[in-house]
Amino acid sequence: MDLENQKRVKEFYDQYGADQIVVLVGAAEGEAGGLAAETVALGDPTFAGCLAGVSLKLPCYHICEPEIKEEIDEGVYDEQISMMEMVLDVDDICEEMNAIREQVAEA
Amino acid sequence: MSDYAVLRGASYTLAHTPDMVIHDGATQVTERVVNPDGEYLKELPKHIRSFEDAVRYAPNQAYIGNLNNEELKAIEFPWYDKPTDITERTGKYGEIMPEDEYYGLMQICDTFDLVELEASFAADVKAKLAANGMFTDEQVAVLDKNANFTEESLAEVVADGGCGLYFNDKLVGAIKKAHDVDVNLSAHVMLENIASKATSVLSLLHLVRVTGIDPAEVDYVIDCAEEACGDMNQRGGGNFAKAAAEIAGFTNATGSDTRGFCAGPAHALLNAASLVKAGTFKNVVVTAGGCTAKLGMNGKSHVEKGLPILEDCLAGFSVLISEDNGTDPVIRTDIVGRHTVGTGSSPQAVISSLVTDPLDAAGLSITDVDKYAPEMQNPDITKPAGAGDVPEANFKMIAALGVKKGAIEKKELASFIVEHGMKGWAPTQGHIPSGVPFMGPCRDLMLDGSIKRAMIIGKGSLFLGRMTNLFDGVSFVIEANNGQSAGGSGVSEEEVKGLIANALKDFAAGLLAE
Known part of the structure; x- marks a missing residue:
C-alpha cells in the first residue's frame, strides 16, 4: 500500500478509533486488494510504511464485494462501479479479502 | 473541404x-x-x-x-x-x-x-x-x-x-x-x-x-x-x-x-x-x-x-x-474527450469522459472506432512489476463500457479486445506510451486502408505533483482522409468560380431569350 495512504489510514485511526472505520479498496487484482487489507489489519508486510509492525485490525473490503455493494445506492453503483465490476475478477478478489479477514479474526 | x-x-x-x-x-x-x-x-x-x-x-x-x-x-x-x-x-x-x-x-x-x-x-x-x-x-x-x-x-x-x-x-x-x-x-x-x-x-x-x-x-x-x-x-x-x-x-x-x-x-x-x-x-x-x-x-x-x-x-x-493535403489521416478536433475538473476519479467516469462521451456527441458507437490507443506500455515490463497488462486493462474497460451502452454483448467482450485493441510495445517512460506510439502505425494502417478510424487517449496522474488530487486525460479521433480537401480531389475555388460563371451565363442567356 502507498506510503502516503498508510499515513492517512493511521491518522484516521488515531482521530476516530478502530470501531468507527472501515477501509474500502478499489484494487484491480485480488492480490493487491489482499495486500492492502493485510496492511491496515495486520501491518505493512513490505515494512516500508508507517504501518510496518503496527496491527490496526481495521475491517477492509473491496468496493466490488457483495457486503459493500448492498450498502450503496443502485444508481450510483451502476454509474461509478458497474463497468469495473465487469472487468475485474470479483470472485478472486472476494476470496483474497475473505482470507485476510479470517486471518485477522483468528489473530 | x-x-x-x-x-x-x-x-x-x-x-x-x-x-x-x-x-x-x-x-x-x-x-x-x-x-x-x-x-x-x-x-x-x-x-x-x-x-x-x-x-x-x-x-x-x-x-x-x-x-x-x-x-x-x-x-x-x-x-x-x-x-x-x-x-x-x-x-x-x-x-x-x-x-x-x-x-x-x-x-x-x-x-x-x-x-x-x-x-x-x-x-x-x-x-x-x-x-x-x-x-x-x-x-x-x-x-x-x-x-x-x-x-x-x-x-x-x-x-x-x-x-x-x-x-x-x-x-x-x-x-x-x-x-x-x-x-x-x-x-x-x-x-x-x-x-x-x-x-x-x-x-x-x-x-x-x-x-x-x-x-x-x-x-x-x-x-x-x-x-x-x-x-x-x-x-x-x-x-x-x-x-x-x-x-x-x-x-x-x-x-x-x-x-x-x-x-x-x-x-x-x-x-x-x-x-x-x-x-x-x-x-x-x-x-x-x-x-x-x-x-x-x-x-x-x-x-x-x-x-x-x-x-x-x-x-x-x-x-x-x-494542413490538409487530401491524403494523410485527419485529426478530428471536433471529436474530443476531456476529463474535466468535475468528472470524478472512478475508472468508469474517466473512461466515459474520454471514450463514450465524445463518441456519443458525434453520433458514433464504440464499435465505430477500429483501434483504440490508450497507454501502450510494454507488458513485458509492467507484468513482472505487478502492474498488470496496462493496455489490456484499458481495452477491457472500454469493452465493458460498450456492454453497458448496449453496443456489444457481454459475450463479445474478449473478441472486442482482440479486434479493437493492440499489444503494448512502448517503453515505460511516462509520457512516451500515452497513446502517441500509435500515431505512426495508425497513419500506415489508414493509408493502406486497413482501418478507417482510431482514437488516441492520453491520461495523466496530476496528483504526483502535489498541486491537485485530480486525474487528467484528453482524447481525440483520427480518421482516414476522404480526399475532400483543398489539396485533394474536392472542388477548388477556381472550379466554384467557373461553375458560378457558367450559371450566370445560362441565366443571362435565359433572360435574353425571353
Missing part, C-alpha cells in the same frame, strides 16, 4: 543507456542513498542487457517500426527471452542508438559547454556519428573540443559536483554543474534536461527523414516531455521545444512546452492540430525526449524475478501535423 489538420508522419527513437540505468535512474539513485550495501545494487549489473540484445528485443523493434503489432502479437509472451532475428538498429520510424553515440549526441545538444568527453572516446564517437548519416559535418565537429579531457580531468569535474557519464562501467565523460548554488542548474538536472533534449533532437531528425519535410518549413514545435528547465527564479521557464528545434535546424520555427504528466502528448497534439486547423501555422511538430529518472524504474522487480533490466532505453518521438 474538411479543413482538418492531418497526420503527416511520426518518428520514434530509442537510446540504449545501460550505464545511465545504474548511475541516473531514480530507483537506483534512491537505493544508493537508503541501502548502498544492499543486494539489489550488487545484483543489478548482472542483469544489464547488451546493445545487441536491446536491438533484437521485439518491443524495441516494434517501437522503431520494423515489427508491426500483428507480428509482435505472434511472438509468444513473455518477449524478453525470445529475441527476434532483426539486428537492424534503424527502422521505418527511427533508430536505436547505442550509449557511446548518444553521449556524443548529448554534447552536440549542449550549447553551454557543460558536457565533456574523454579525448580518445570522443574521437571514436565522432567517427561513429559521422557514419550514422543523421548529422551534419558541423554537428559532428562539435566533438573536436574534447582534445584536452582525460579520465583524471573528468574525475575532477565529478568531484566538483558534476555527473559522470559511464560506458561499459568506465568514466568517459562528465556533465558540469551550470551554477554554483542553484539546484535547478545542478549537474544532475542538467544531465536530465540535456538527455531529454538529445532524444527529442534525434526524433526530430528522424521525423525529417521519415516525412521528407524541409526543416525550414516547420513553423512551430511543441515539446511535451515531463522535465522542466529553468533557474531558481523560474524553475519551469522552458523552452525545450525551441532548444531542440535549433539543433534540428528548424530555422523558421519557434515553439513552446506543454505539460500534463503522461497526458502531455495528447494535449500537445490537440494544440498542434488546432493551430493548424485555425490557419495559424501550416506545419506544427509535437516532440518529446526521454527521461533518465525512469531508467530501471521497475528494476527491483525485474532483478528479483531473474529478468534483464528491460527499462534500459531513453525514448523519444516526434509527430508532424500539417
Whole structure:
C-alpha cells in the first residue's frame, strides 16, 4: 500500500478509533486488494510504511464485494462501479479479502 | 473541404543507456542513498542487457517500426527471452542508438559547454556519428573540443559536483554543474534536461527523414516531455521545444512546452492540430525526449524475478501535423474527450469522459472506432512489476463500457479486445506510451486502408505533483482522409468560380431569350 495512504489510514485511526472505520479498496487484482487489507489489519508486510509492525485490525473490503455493494445506492453503483465490476475478477478478489479477514479474526 | 489538420508522419527513437540505468535512474539513485550495501545494487549489473540484445528485443523493434503489432502479437509472451532475428538498429520510424553515440549526441545538444568527453572516446564517437548519416559535418565537429579531457580531468569535474557519464562501467565523460548554488542548474538536472533534449533532437531528425519535410518549413514545435528547465527564479521557464528545434535546424520555427504528466502528448497534439486547423501555422511538430529518472524504474522487480533490466532505453518521438493535403489521416478536433475538473476519479467516469462521451456527441458507437490507443506500455515490463497488462486493462474497460451502452454483448467482450485493441510495445517512460506510439502505425494502417478510424487517449496522474488530487486525460479521433480537401480531389475555388460563371451565363442567356 502507498506510503502516503498508510499515513492517512493511521491518522484516521488515531482521530476516530478502530470501531468507527472501515477501509474500502478499489484494487484491480485480488492480490493487491489482499495486500492492502493485510496492511491496515495486520501491518505493512513490505515494512516500508508507517504501518510496518503496527496491527490496526481495521475491517477492509473491496468496493466490488457483495457486503459493500448492498450498502450503496443502485444508481450510483451502476454509474461509478458497474463497468469495473465487469472487468475485474470479483470472485478472486472476494476470496483474497475473505482470507485476510479470517486471518485477522483468528489473530 | 474538411479543413482538418492531418497526420503527416511520426518518428520514434530509442537510446540504449545501460550505464545511465545504474548511475541516473531514480530507483537506483534512491537505493544508493537508503541501502548502498544492499543486494539489489550488487545484483543489478548482472542483469544489464547488451546493445545487441536491446536491438533484437521485439518491443524495441516494434517501437522503431520494423515489427508491426500483428507480428509482435505472434511472438509468444513473455518477449524478453525470445529475441527476434532483426539486428537492424534503424527502422521505418527511427533508430536505436547505442550509449557511446548518444553521449556524443548529448554534447552536440549542449550549447553551454557543460558536457565533456574523454579525448580518445570522443574521437571514436565522432567517427561513429559521422557514419550514422543523421548529422551534419558541423554537428559532428562539435566533438573536436574534447582534445584536452582525460579520465583524471573528468574525475575532477565529478568531484566538483558534476555527473559522470559511464560506458561499459568506465568514466568517459562528465556533465558540469551550470551554477554554483542553484539546484535547478545542478549537474544532475542538467544531465536530465540535456538527455531529454538529445532524444527529442534525434526524433526530430528522424521525423525529417521519415516525412521528407524541409526543416525550414516547420513553423512551430511543441515539446511535451515531463522535465522542466529553468533557474531558481523560474524553475519551469522552458523552452525545450525551441532548444531542440535549433539543433534540428528548424530555422523558421519557434515553439513552446506543454505539460500534463503522461497526458502531455495528447494535449500537445490537440494544440498542434488546432493551430493548424485555425490557419495559424501550416506545419506544427509535437516532440518529446526521454527521461533518465525512469531508467530501471521497475528494476527491483525485474532483478528479483531473474529478468534483464528491460527499462534500459531513453525514448523519444516526434509527430508532424500539417494542413490538409487530401491524403494523410485527419485529426478530428471536433471529436474530443476531456476529463474535466468535475468528472470524478472512478475508472468508469474517466473512461466515459474520454471514450463514450465524445463518441456519443458525434453520433458514433464504440464499435465505430477500429483501434483504440490508450497507454501502450510494454507488458513485458509492467507484468513482472505487478502492474498488470496496462493496455489490456484499458481495452477491457472500454469493452465493458460498450456492454453497458448496449453496443456489444457481454459475450463479445474478449473478441472486442482482440479486434479493437493492440499489444503494448512502448517503453515505460511516462509520457512516451500515452497513446502517441500509435500515431505512426495508425497513419500506415489508414493509408493502406486497413482501418478507417482510431482514437488516441492520453491520461495523466496530476496528483504526483502535489498541486491537485485530480486525474487528467484528453482524447481525440483520427480518421482516414476522404480526399475532400483543398489539396485533394474536392472542388477548388477556381472550379466554384467557373461553375458560378457558367450559371450566370445560362441565366443571362435565359433572360435574353425571353
